[in-house]
Amino acid sequence: MTVPEPAATRRGGRWIDEWDPEDEHFWREKGERIARRNLLFSIISEHIGFSIWTLWSVLVLFMGPEYGIDAAGKFFLVSVATLVGAVVRVPYTFAVARFGGRNWTVVSASMLLLPTAAAFLVMEPGTSYTTFMLVAMLTGVGGGNFASSMTNINSFFPLRKKGWALGLNAGGGNIGVPVIQLVGLLVIATAGDGEPRVLLAVYTPLIVLAAFLAWRYMDNLAPVRNDTGAARESVRDGHTWIMSFLYIGTFGSFIGYSFAFGLVLQNQFDRTPLQAASITFIGPLLGSLIRPLGGYWADRFGGARITLATFAGMAAATGVVIVASAAESLPVFLVGFIALFVLSGLGNGSTYKMIPGIYRAKALARGLTGEDADAWGRRLSGAAIGLIGAVGALGGLGINLAFRQSFQATGTGTGAFASFLVFYAVCFVVTWAVYLRRPARPAGPVARGAGTGEGAEERHAYVGV
Template sequence: MDAMQSSPARSRYDIDDWDPEDVDAWANGGAKIARRNLIWSIFAEHIGFSVWSIWSVMVLFMPQDVYHIDAAGKFVLVALPTLIGSVLRIPYTFAPAKFGGRNWTVFSALVLLVPTVLTLYFMAHPGTSYTTFLIVAALAGFGGGNFASSMANINAFYPQRYKGWALGLNAGGGNIGVAVIQIVGLLVIATAGNRAPHLVCAVYLVLIALAALGATLFMNNLTNQRTDARSMIEVLRHRDSWLISLLYIGTFGSFIGFGFAFGQVLQINFLAGLSQGGPVTPAMAAQASLHAAQIAFLGPVLGSLSRPVGGWLSDRFGGGRVTLYTFAAMIAATAGLVIAGEIDDASPGPASGAVLATFVGGFIVLFILSGMGNGSTYKMIPSIFEAKSRGLQRLSPIEQRAWSQRMSGALIGIAGAVGALGGVGVNVALRASYQGAAHSATMAFWVFLVFYVLCAAITWAAYVRTPAPRTAATPAAATVEAAV
């Protein structure tokens, strides 16, 4: 392979015959090309995540006496972009192969101008109908699709031995966009109060333009990248595709769901403490928004930073084992939240300091663990299909690698879409829990706990326990457990 040369008939940004497994080409410039594309992929995906989660910040600027939207309505505003972003991840997975990774990154970044401009405009008009706010929030879902195209693109750039770290870094750098926009929101609330949401949108209009410009100048298209609809259908014939997607609901679904809802959940709790059950004043609402913003960003920051760690640990010890241990720890953390919630529900009045501290600490631990699980689960995808490809004796080694890459790229899109739907489930569960008799999140914590137990059991049974002896007729199946 000559990773450094582009076909004369093509743009200077196009690369033909890219083969990251070619050790000599990788050492002689291939690694540098991959790293440059990774850097700008991270930045563009980062902005996509920020715009996707912009309504988790906007709800902190929406006091009920001004916008006339209650807590239940705000949970829907936060959940809707998650749903739309989840659906868009399927077509976005095909896009880098169809249009080129560079070309699609530029386009998908520029599309984010639409929801950002509309959010800026309508947030300045509190009398806008709730239906209009729902439509504008849904358009923010475009930012959620960027993850799938970015991950499929970077998966093609890196060799198997570095995929865990590269995919973890790419995803973690994107995930941290959830936290960064919350930090921007915190700075705005702290300096201009909770009535200046347009300042948050203005910052991101500049960053979107920068992401599009950087992708234009510094990224490449891989002309031999292949992911198509047939790959999506083919990958669904494998049991592992369904299991990985389910596990990703538990990891990424938790991360994105908590990331979108954490600020609002904190705001509800702080507001309850400030009002002591009495009427809520504008000053109380502003103070609760500030307190929530001061804490809300910590979880997404730590969860994003822990994602590459999960990928790195998986490169060393295996994605299956790291994922299992992560779910075990998530079970313990969620059990702590259940206990704290039951104590709070049984006590009249606002939550005590100890209960609130347990509540905040438990959520942050879940962020860290779900971030690690994101990295370890995604590391399992290329490992599984690389192992399966060895059993395809009718294919040459080059064809086996191409098949593995196509299947991995397809499942990255599917798992990303299904996992993001878990974020919708988190917000729906929290909304229903707060509408219950106790008006708390405890029932939602019970749901999360049961689901994490299910995920841990599946991980152990499918990828960690010593596999039963297999026949020689199924060599690929016999190597999957060892590969992950």
């Protein structure tokens, strides 16, 4: 949601008044070095943000019978963390241009101390459920770090480098989920499942370090301003909401399952906290690592084709999980559930790659050509990405609420998985009908270089104009 404007000098802090990464001489002589430095420390901050956002996926493993909270109550705790993390992504997206990328990274990283300190104070039997819920809500601030971090890094890199940079930034952040689960495993294995404060003590200095590194080494870009006009236009565009729906299916699944995996293993298969923790990190880790491959395949074969295959695979994997649940087969269940993580990671990469292609196709349909079409597409896709990321994260809320209802009603997650199967089937149909089914008339002029990849795909797509 940000656009470069003529440089306007700002006082205080580390402000860069002139920034033109598309100028190859500037990029080679100065820009690349600065951009790479900011990317590195952005990844560190976002990584810790994801870890704190998903903190309660680990803390609930420490909450034994003495806490007096049943499975449904634990699923609701992780649900409120997911909800807040999704909602704050919208203001976090605008905060970068308003306060500066470096300044906001310092603030957003420092804010992670609030939920960590609060959890340290209350994590013991006898604390009221309402208190736990309020503290879980605080961890949602970590979910906003993704939106501000992606917006900030998007401004530093030229168009030809954005995919690589944003892929590294997103993947490095996502890995914060399995890392905190691994740390939780180590704590349970060494200190026992009655010492959740050890986990919190480990992360407190890491938060301080991330904030300090951002303050010391990152920069603010003065030419970047919020493009509120593009934001309003993207809200009115149907494709923003269609892609939000599809991103619910990919990223919503990834974050929702990341929160829920350990709880499902404990409550459906009677795993101990240590047994659950020894497995839960595997799915998020594989899903994070494979995300760049989803983007690479989307570049090569077309984003909608990879997304379509992803939803078909997710539906099949969900079917495996349902069969395993009915048969009470833990090995088969793990194969299906981990496959869901891997496929959601692929889908995260491919759906993000679809967005620029869609809006460039819309620009061509409006009669724009060349750089004018590229600029219009970048402007609208940049605005849409922030909203799509926020709405997509709400899928994690839906998944955990579905698990809560299923365990409350039947004592298993089978009912929730059945609803997910239906949802993935709908996502499959929507992807095919909107982005792959060739319409009766072309959507607009053929993109430059059409014939392979996203341009060839989107020239036949219905673009809703």
